[in-house]
Amino acid sequence: MKPEKIREDFPIFDERPELAYLDNAATSQKPESVIDAVENFYRENNSNIGRGLYELANDATQAYKDARSKVAGFINADSDEVIFVRNTTEAENLLASSLDFEGGIVLSKMAHHSEQLPWRRKADEEDKNIEYLGTENGKISIKSAKDKIDEDTGLVAISHISNVFGAENPVEEIIEIAHDNDALVVLDAAQSAPHRPLDVKDIDADFVAFSGHKMLGPSGTGVLYGKKELLQDMRPYQVGGGMINSVEHDEVKYADAPERFEAGTPNVAGAVGLAAAVEYLEDIGMENVSAHSKKLAEKMIGGLEEIEGIDVISPEGANLVSFTCEYAHPHDVAEVLNQHGVAVRAGHHCAQPQMVELDVNGATRASPYIYNTEEDVEKFLESVREASEIFNAT
Template sequence: MLNKEIRKHFPILDQEINGHPLVYLDSAATSQKPQQVIDALSNYYSLDNSNVHRGVHTLGNRATEGYENARDKVRAFINAKSTEEVIFMRGTTTALNMVAQSYGRANVGEGDEIVITYMEHHSNIIPWQQLAKEKGAVLKYVNLEEDGTLSLEKVREVITERTKIVSIMYVSNVLGTMNPIKEITEIAHSHGAVMVVDGAQAAPHLKIDVQLLDCDFLAFSGHKMCGPTGIGVLYGKKELLNNMEPVEFGGEMIDFVGLYDSTWKELPWKFEGGTPIIAGAIGLGAAIDFLEEIGMDNIERHEHELAGYAMKRMSEIEGLSIYGPLDPGKRAGMVTFNLNDVHPHDVATVLDMHGIAVRAGHHCAQPLMKWLEVSSTARASFYIYNTEEDVDRLVDGLRIAKEYFNDVY
């Protein structure tokens, strides 16, 4: 387990909710921010606030240096070959939409196939639905195993020579399943398809090496990995990005503008139209520094241990169902569950009254809810600042909720 001193870096955790010390178990939705990220944002706005790339004055140079330094930190964090392959975007959703609208529109035609799975977040379903409708393509789904994992055999059955795009989440935001992306990428490439990875739930929790995975695109968000909201990353292989057209046009991304035609800047700036997300990028760079100081391997180990402890403790509660792999080694640090016939929103409300924050609903994964044969679930998601004591508080809160609704019903 990580040192409990890590909690002291997160000022928001030092408060009471409804008269109880806060236990924050909703990091899969958004993580809390350490003081050094808050300070990085404050320092930019207090000392360096200026637009980037365009100016020659000192503030503009300092802002540009901070912005581009953050890009290089991202490059190193995911082991991209070049900063040209790192595009700053608003988040995972925007990045996935950009791939669908730019690469997808140019490379997918009538009768071609796009392959995803039943566990995908809506952000990795709807862009492909829209592309398939526009192009007359076929959207295909890989079914899941009973424990919510993916079988490579089923992946091979679904991907064919007509498949142009395979887009799969690295880690499920509901089941916690960690998918074999490297092996799936090999299968996709053997059929000439490109591999798109939704890394929103992976980037905060485990070390990502895009060269080792050999994926063609990777999307992730800063706000789930201790960074600010409104900043995310699209990684793409340089040769693919060079052949793609921007989908947003305007200032910053242009090289030359004539009356009737224009040309674009080189990578990565041709995809960053308008004033970029300067403060967000600088904050993301500070978040990466913070995570690297802890060590991604240490973070992954901590979460596996905490998820294992949570599943063990939660399994002691009669009538509580846990979804996803029961092997903590196959899942990230979250436990999604339902308590008897109690609606997850009611469970979450009782927990909140005791200072415990969990998520309840369909988690932007309605096809998966249908596959699980439930309308919604509750989810406790852990991060570097959570401890076994937090899990114990959760279990105590669930026992209180169970007793309360047993009396009510």
């Protein structure tokens, strides 16, 4: 990993050379290759897909198929198990709308609201019971999973890596517990897919969702993986053009997955851009990506623990750092950092139940990625020291 060299591939740092961008858990910056892929599609191959018989339409259709194949390979899935969506949020809503199952729902208190709310609404609409898994040292508690997941559980929805703590949850054990009780598992990989190798066959979750914009891809792109036998039994999320085999006055025959879940004209250019992002990350190597993020996060944690009034809530081994300041609200800390060219996130991070469990009114979060350097970390730590001194003095 040579982040200084990688940084040269990202035009935003030409425009803002002093920026220490540490809000990558919210969204990542885009390399030139991704921007070029989207632009070149519109310049050279733009057409609707799937129906045109002319050369341009065929080229656009092939580009879309190639993008699906590239993304499928990235997670070790088959192409017909990969559905393109707008983001993780849409993937969770698609599943909650289309998936039928008996039994209750188990969520986690650390879950992002987009992971929680679609299932909470389904529970309300279908009178399903909901249980919540507790948190222990920044990870989902295995003891809680053993207590809450039982023969009455129909579905378990969990985060692979929390966007609050940045620690990898013991998902393999939780998935095994769920499957032993014949429950389905939905894995939110929004924070893991950008940072570590993700093999859906090995991890054995029934569904996996992640967003393209957090892993160098364009906004409005995301992926829902599902085991093909489960996808085939699900009703369509939306209906319209492109997702049918035939329409008659008295009968509609829907296409097989994944097309049956992609009604209307898809974001073809976005899919092409996401494929370019996958290629960029594969060239670096996901093991290298993971090691780099954890290395910088470890340096941040070590530095923060030396600053008076700072309480780090991310555990050892996390790939991001969330912390509170005894003397100031997270928003105030983030604003001081902003004045020094350091971009971080502050608030409840769309995980209010987790903040209630922690008994805090929010946290400041710094999340590094491939283009962040040790100089960015030093700039971040220096700014936090200044913020602590400012608010302690007042």
